Amino acid sequence: MENMDMEEQGYRDRESGGLERPRIPGRWFSRLGVRSGGMALACGVGWWVVYSQLASFAKWLTYDLLALTSGSHLSSAIEFFIYEVPKVLMLLVLVVFGVGIVRSFFTAERTRAILAGRRESVGNVLAGLLGIVTPFCSCSAVPLFIGFVTTGVPLGVTFSFLIAAPMINEIALVLLFGLFGWKVAALYLSTGLAIAIGAGWVIGRLRLERYVEEWVFQMQMGAGADTSAGLTWPERVRYGKDAVREIVGKVWPYVVLGIAVGAGIHGYVPEGFMARIMGKGHWWSVPLAVAIGIPMYSNAAGIIPVVQALLGKGAALGTVLAFMMAVIGLSLPETIILRKVLKPRLIAVFIGVVGTGILIVGYLFNFIF
């Protein structure tokens, strides 16, 4: 709707031959906003045109330019690689940019204001959802935790946030979507959210406030400045661009590596290779995957190649999903950071409850698919 408005406006601008038109008072956009809106639209259209041509481009490059025989292992691996690398990188740029803009609206201050004094059930759901869109880095987990619990956000609600924020990762979401389709991506999103909400609710019910270090409640939390207020659209677009530069700039080698692994599997490795150890037939494969995953730490982009290799060789979806969630959702460094504010008992409950949630998800998907 907003885009349509801007497009129309941009069109009229050109028609009037660039003459200064009187500003319409009370309209939300400025001339600058119109121009960047038009540019955003042009970028979007250009993105879509390139994206929709990638498959035929990969075919042309593989079979016409390189003149490889269709149907061989090598050609199918090369076609897969040439198609997937730009596809996933383009998806990544689009989503990271979009998430960057969305995050310019959600600061930790605003999230806290929304969550303060919420009833538990509603609060857990909101906290899970906000955990996805609020910018978060595990290095800020301690100040965030203190800021939340000292200003009236219930402990369980705080945990829902702290679980959802790392577990549901936009990079993992895009890679899963690009490599395995929307169903796997949607499963990851919805089950990750369910675990965050459920685990936070359980922790809240257990009344574990006494296992938070006492000094936390003595902290004086000052009124923070909400730096998100009054940002203009060009500024928000810059947030998006910064996010692309920072995140895509950091993870692209992992993405290329992951797709190269995938291409190798695509062309060469026979299916069913992993089925014997991580297949559905073994009840112990899910707990084993979680137990291996918890102490491991990797960013989401780094774990996807492993996920791809496991799935490609016939490991069960639920087992692999559980492994991935254990690696990115429950990490040893974050637990060590949280130990500053939580007593060992509460740390153990946190790992236990979230781990159990991941186990349930793993079994559920092995059962359904």
Place this chain on the structure above:
Amino acid sequence: MMKRLQVFGPGCAKCKQLAEQTEAAARTLGIEYTIEKVTDLAQIMQHGIMMTPALAVDGEIKVVGRVPSAQEIEKLLS
């Protein structure tokens, strides 16, 4: 006039980056400044900061939870 710059953060990579960028921006502008790195958690909380790194100019918090570009910092300082 002397600007009082404070960089908040427990000493993570991004906090160092913000401190360096801020100093670089202040030098580019040629302003007089003092810079203080606040690493104490209690002090960080007292300023209401939940995401690090953060930057305050003359006691007013300008940036929270990210490292802005050099131009943006220059704009905040001038």
